[in-house]
Amino acid sequence: MSPATERPLRILVAKPGLDGHDRGAKIIARALRDGGFEVIYTGLHQTPEMIVAAAVQEDVDAIGLSIMSGAHMTLFPAVIELLGEKGASDIVVFGGGIIPQDDVPRLKEKGTAEVFLPGSSTQAIIEWIRANIRPRAAAA
Amino acid sequence: MGSKPAKDQTRRVEKRGDTPKAPDRAERPLYGRDEIARVLEARDRWTQDELAEALARLPRRKAAFQTDSGIPIPDVIDPAHLPEHDFLRDVGYPGAYPFTRGPQPTMYRGRLWTMRQFAGFGTPADTNKRFKYLLAHGVNGLSTAFDMPALMGYDADHPMSRGEVGKEGVAISTLEDFEVLFDGIPLGDVTTSMTINATAVIALAMYVAVAEKQGVPRARLGGTLQADMLKEYIAQKEWMIPPTPAVRIVCDMIEFCAKEMPRWNPVSISGYHIREAGATALQELAFTLADGIEYVQECVDRGMDVDAFAPRLSFFWDVHNDLFEEVAKFRAARRIWARTMKERFGAKKRESLLLRTHAQTAGVSLTAQQPYNNVVRVALQAFAAVLGGTQSLHTNSLDETYALPTEEAVTVALRTQQIIAHESGADRVVDPLAGSYYVEYLTDEMERRAIEYLRRIDDMGGMLRAVEEGYPQREIAESAYRWQRDVESNERLVVGVNAFQAREEQQIPLLRIDETVAREQVERLKAVKGRRSAARVAETLAAVERAAREGTNVVPPVIEAVKAYATLGEIADTFRKVHGTYREDGRF
Numbered sequence: 001m002s003p004a005t006e007r008p009l010r011i012l013v014a015k016p017g018l019d020g021h022d023r024g025a026k027i028i029a030r031a032l033r034d035g036g037f038e039v040i041y042t043g044l045h046q047t048p049e050m051i052v053a054a055a056v057q058e059d060v061d062a063i064g065l066s067i068m069s070g071a072h073m074t075l076f077p078a079v080i081e082l083l084g085e086k087g088a089s090d091i092v093v094f095g096g097g098i099i100p101q102d103d104v105p106r107l108k109e110k111g112t113a114e115v116f117l118p119g120s121s122t123q124a125i126i127e128w129i130r131a132n133i134r135p136r137a138a139a140a
Numbered sequence: 141m142g143s144k145p146a147k148d149q150t151r152r153v154e155k156r157g158d159t160p161k162a163p164d165r166a167e168r169p170l171y172g173r174d175e176i177a178r179v180l181e182a183r184d185r186w187t188q189d190e191l192a193e194a195l196a197r198l199p200r201r202k203a204a205f206q207t208d209s210g211i212p213i214p215d216v217i218d219p220a221h222l223p224e225h226d227f228l229r230d231v232g233y234p235g236a237y238p239f240t241r242g243p244q245p246t247m248y249r250g251r252l253w254t255m256r257q258f259a260g261f262g263t264p265a266d267t268n269k270r271f272k273y274l275l276a277h278g279v280n281g282l283s284t285a286f287d288m289p290a291l292m293g294y295d296a297d298h299p300m301s302r303g304e305v306g307k308e309g310v311a312i313s314t315l316e317d318f319e320v321l322f323d324g325i326p327l328g329d330v331t332t333s334m335t336i337n338a339t340a341v342i343a344l345a346m347y348v349a350v351a352e353k354q355g356v357p358r359a360r361l362g363g364t365l366q367a368d369m370l371k372e373y374i375a376q377k378e379w380m381i382p383p384t385p386a387v388r389i390v391c392d393m394i395e396f397c398a399k400e401m402p403r404w405n406p407v408s409i410s411g412y413h414i415r416e417a418g419a420t421a422l423q424e425l426a427f428t429l430a431d432g433i434e435y436v437q438e439c440v441d442r443g444m445d446v447d448a449f450a451p452r453l454s455f456f457w458d459v460h461n462d463l464f465e466e467v468a469k470f471r472a473a474r475r476i477w478a479r480t481m482k483e484r485f486g487a488k489k490r491e492s493l494l495l496r497t498h499a500q501t502a503g504v505s506l507t508a509q510q511p512y513n514n515v516v517r518v519a520l521q522a523f524a525a526v527l528g529g530t531q532s533l534h535t536n537s538l539d540e541t542y543a544l545p546t547e548e549a550v551t552v553a554l555r556t557q558q559i560i561a562h563e564s565g566a567d568r569v570v571d572p573l574a575g576s577y578y579v580e581y582l583t584d585e586m587e588r589r590a591i592e593y594l595r596r597i598d599d600m601g602g603m604l605r606a607v608e609e610g611y612p613q614r615e616i617a618e619s620a621y622r623w624q625r626d627v628e629s630n631e632r633l634v635v636g637v638n639a640f641q642a643r644e645e646q647q648i649p650l651l652r653i654d655e656t657v658a659r660e661q662v663e664r665l666k667a668v669k670g671r672r673s674a675a676r677v678a679e680t681l682a683a684v685e686r687a688a689r690e691g692t693n694v695v696p697p698v699i700e701a702v703k704a705y706a707t708l709g710e711i712a713d714t715f716r717k718v719h720g721t722y723r724e725d726g727r728f
Contacts, residue, residue, distance in 0.1 A: 013728075018288035018304050020377025023417050023504075026617055027624050029728040043726040044377050045292070047300065069288050070543065070653065074303025100542045100650050118508040118541045119637045121628050 007135055010060040014042040014051045016079065019069035024097065028064060031122035037129070048078035056088055062113075062133045064125075065095035072099050072107065080111040092133050096120060153601040156437055159429075159476075159594035160483040162587050166226035171219040179220040191215060208462040209422035211585045217577040225580060230475070234529075234570045235494075238478040240471050240583070241571035242529040243494040248567040254532035255557045256333060256498065260285030260310035261544050262657050264320035267310040271325060273547065277554060281363075281532060282325070283333040285309035286343070293339045293380045293712025296661035306657035308544070309335075313665045313709065315702045318346040319353065327351045331362040333408070333498070333532075338380035340367035341389055342708050344406075345699040364405040364454055364498070367393055370431040370603055371410050373722075374612045375417035380712050381719035383607055389694055389715075391438045396695035398449040405454040407435060408498060414612070415458035416504045418620020421469045424458060425586060426593035427603075427612045429476055433594070434603040436485055450481060451491035457530070459521040460502045466521070467573050468582035470497070470528030476587055476594075499525040500534040506541050510636035511648050514538040519556050526566045527573055533557055543650045610727075617728070665707065672705040680704045681714050688718040 013029040015022055022044055033039045040058050042051060055063050065076060072095070080093050096116035099107070104115045113132065116125055171179070205213040214221065232238065235245030244250060257279050259270045271282055286309040289301035295313040296305045305311045310321060322332075327350065336343045344365055348358045369386040372379050379386065390407060397406035411419075411428035419427065432453065440446055455473065459466050477495040481487040501521035506514045515538050522535050535553040537545030545553070561567050573579040600606045607613070626632040633639040680701035687694045701711055 017302075018292050018294070018300060018378070019308065020372075021417075022377060023620050026728040027621055030621055031624070033728075039728075041726040041728045043724055045300075047302075068308075069304055070307035071288075071303030074655075078302070098541065098543070100652075101645075101647070102650075119634075121638075122624065123628055 008036060008038050009062065009129065009133055009135060010038045010040070010058065011129070012040050012042065012051070012055050012058060012060040012063045014046055014054070014063055014065050014079075015044050016046050016048060016051055016065055016067055016075040017069050017071045018045055019067065019071075020044055021068040022066070024068075025066035028066065028096075028122060028125065032064075032126065032129070035122075035126040048075060048082050051079055052082040052086060052088070055083070055091055056086055059136075060091060061136050062092040062094065062129065065093065065097075067095065067097040067099070070098065072097065073103060076107055076112050077110040090136050094128075096125075153599070153605065155598060156441075156602055157484050158598050159433065159591055160479050161595075162476075162479075162584070162591055163226075163229065164224065166224040167229060168226050169223065170225045170227045171222065176220050176223050179218050183218055183220060187215070207421070207465040207582065208460065209420040209465060209586075209589075211422075211465070211582060211589070217581050219577065221577060221581050222584070225584070230584075231574055231580070237482070237490075237493060239474040239494045241574055243474070243496050243531070247529060247570040248526075248561075249570065252561050252567060253526065253530055254281045254331075255279050255554060255561075256281040256283045256532045256534055257550060257554055258283040258285050258333075258335065258500070258534050259550070260287075261308075261651070262306040262310065262653050263660055264310055264312065264317045266306070266657075268321055268323055268325070270547075271321075274550070274554075275325070275330070277551065278558065279554065281331045281333060283534065284321070284335065286334070286336050287311045288378070290339060290708060291336060291378045293342075293709060293716070295707050295709035296658060296665055298709055301658075303658075305661050306653050311657065311661045312343075312346075313661065313707050314668045314705050315346050315349055316664065316668050316705065318350045322350050322354075326356075327354055328356040328360050331364075333364040333366075335366045337366050337369055337372050337376070338378055338386065339708060339712055340365050341393055341695060341698050342702060342711050344393060344695065345702045348401075348699055349703050358401050360403065361401055362403040364408050365393065366410060366456070367407045368410045368431060368456075370434060370607055371413050371428070373607045374414055374427060374431075375419075375616065376413035377724065379722045381715050382722045383604055385688075385715075385719040387434070387438055387604055388691070390435060391442060392693045392695055394435065394439055394449050394452075395442075395444060396693055397452060398444070402452075405452050408454050408456045409435070410456040412456050412458040412500055414616065415460070415502065417616050418623060419616045420619050421460065421462065421465050422586060422589050423593070423612075423615055423619060425469050425473055425476075426590040426597075427615075428455065428457075429473065429480070429590065430594055430597045430603040430606070430612075432477070433480060433484075436481070437602060440485060446481070446485045446487045447489040447492050450485070450487050451489060455495055455497040457497055457499045457525070457528075458502050459499050459525045459528075460505055461517060461520055463520060463524040463527070464573070464579055465582055465586070466524040467528045468579055468586050470499075470525070470530065471571070471579075471583045472586035472590060473497070474529075475583070476590060496531045498532045498534070499528070499530040501525070501536045503536055503540060506536060506538070507634060507636050508541040509645060510642055511538050511541065511646060513636055514541075515552060515556065518553060519560070522556055523560055523564065523566065526560055529571060539648050539650060542648070543652070546649055546651045548649070668705055669707070676704040677701070677706045677710070681706055681710060684711060684714045685718060688715055
């Protein structure tokens with residue numbers, strides 16, 4: 001558990017790319033909110049630029065990317081790169097979706113903190129966030 | 141399912157019609173009143189004696205049993221659960237009103253269902269090769285998957301297409317891509333289904349144009365366009381313009397095909413995506429029929445004769461694991477549709493009343509864990525679709541929670557259908573579960589509960605208004621969340637996921653689409669743009685814009701535009717220019 005002095009974590013749940021399969025993103029957003037986090041959901045069809053702009057503006061601690069279209073190897077690194085350009089590399093990026101296991105190490109090499117594959121429980125994601133994400137210093 | 145009517149309706153609601161209620165009294169009950177009384181007496185005795193004694197030794201595993209849609213399942217079902225069951229009125233004979241038992245009198249004894257495997261990935265040449273492979277292995281209908289940029293109306297070189305070209309389906313930007321896609325495939329002989337919605341009018345135009353080049357007149361073309369925009373706003377969420385003009389284009393296609401393409405199904409009213417997004421079987425049934433009713437009402441409102449177009453409307457159901465409920469869904473759907481078309485819309489032709497359907501096994505039921513188990517799930521679901529009387533079927537592949545299927549995985553999926561067709565015995569009998577107390581009870585319950593939803597949607601002014609208010613979207617999100625909670629609390633067991641987990645996961649081979657596809661597509665697009673007549677493109681796009689603004693049928697000018705090699709993105713931009721775009725809020 002976070003110490004009482006820490007503010008709740010702010011998480012941006014984002015749907016990059018063109019795929020409209022938002023069942024997972026919405027379930028995660030709701031589960032994270034029920035888990036005590038502040039959650040903002042971008043809605044569908046977001047470019048990496050739109051996601052990063054929203055993350056910076058909303059001053060979030062982490063971005064959870066949900067993707068089913070197979071474009072993860074392009075779009076995840078694009079988000080991470082843009083965060084760097086905006087001086088916001090301390091925003092943690094994690095994600096999930098229809099992602100082959102072999103792609104997970106490659107996504108991690110390119111800066112994705114964790115990848116949750118189909119069948120992951122929302123509880124496991126919540127526990128991972130609690131263990132691995134702290135409120136960003138700048139926002140304190 | 142615990143839903144309430146919308147409470148704050150600021151919009152003036154114009155009710156356009158009522159979905160007919162299911163009859164609540166049997167005219168000629170199958171079981172006489174005396175018989176029902178005797179059954180009830182026997183049931184009471186059994187409950188007090190045998191059942192009570194058994195429960196004293198071993199209580200029920202659960203306090204209450206229910207179907208996946210929440211329909212309660214009693215300890216045992218007998219004729220007294222069906223006191224108003226009227227065989228001739230509610231079940232009857234296949235190919236005859238109300239078509240509960242199937243749209244044709246002979247069903248699979250006359251012709252097996254069409255084994256139609258959905259395929260599409262990479263470049264048009266890649267998919268053309270997969271089509272030829274499938275035709276060589278016994279599929280008898282093609283089914284095309286398009287990539288996300290094509291579905292949303294962006295060319296391969298658009299910034300929104302980054303990383304998506306050829307990934308989830310075949311990449312299409314111009315007519316030349318269609319020429320390659322169907323190269324060497326005789327379009328007068330095969331039927332083709334195209335899973336495309338927002339940009340369906342462009343795909344239809346390209347198909348007509350390619351066929352013309354092959355010397356096949358449009359009147360001879362057989363196939364199906366998905367083109368169900370309402371379910372896009374409800375569930376799949378690939379759109380180009382706002383709902384009202386999008387539904388108008390759907391009706392343009394229905395109208396065009398009614399006049400010029402008598403063998404073509406202009407719309408496949410789809411429950412599949414609604415279900416995959418989290419709806420229950422009941423919600424899938426109700427919302428899909430509501431979408432169908434909306435299209436029919438729109439076409440009737442523009443002055444079309446219902447019997448001129450209704451025979452070509454087709455449906456598309458998802459099939460999950462709860463086999464009996466799925467069979468009941470197919471049967472209830474046919475009955476509700478027949479009654480609605482006859483009583484609400486006054487359709488007279490037999491073909492206007494019968495619901496023909498495609499079905500696909502449930503992608504969302506597949507698990508990444510222990511992927512070979514998916515073969516069993518698919519077999520169970522496919523069997524349910526056949527028992528339900530589907531006209532065509534796609535079986536999913538075991539590897540689809542990771543990626544698009546490999547050739548080997550697709551072959552197993554197709555073989556599953558062939559085993560059901562030739563070895564299970566289900567091909568020899570029509571509507572084999574009719575008369576099962578349980579399945580008739582579920583069919584009646586599905587019908588009754590779906591009609592409650594339909595009448596609520598009628599009260600909201602129809603499905604277009606309900607969608608604009610976010611009603612079905614909220615209902616589905618609620619069900620999806622409930623399902624996830626049930627899995628996480630172990631209330632619902634999913635083999636390999638929250639029960640019977642393996643210590644080590646099986647690794648399976650996967651299909652990969654690399655980035656050279658995007659580069660190739662962009663180059664081809666550039667080449668086409670270099671060769672075409674810019675003046676002809678501008679002229680044909682102006683005609684599309686005029687039709688969109690004036691509300692005349694957009695299909696003929698779109699055919700001219702694709703023939704001039706205007707790109708899919710350019711045509712989509714023309715519609716966006718006239719109607720604007722659409723955004724959904726970030727509510728969850």
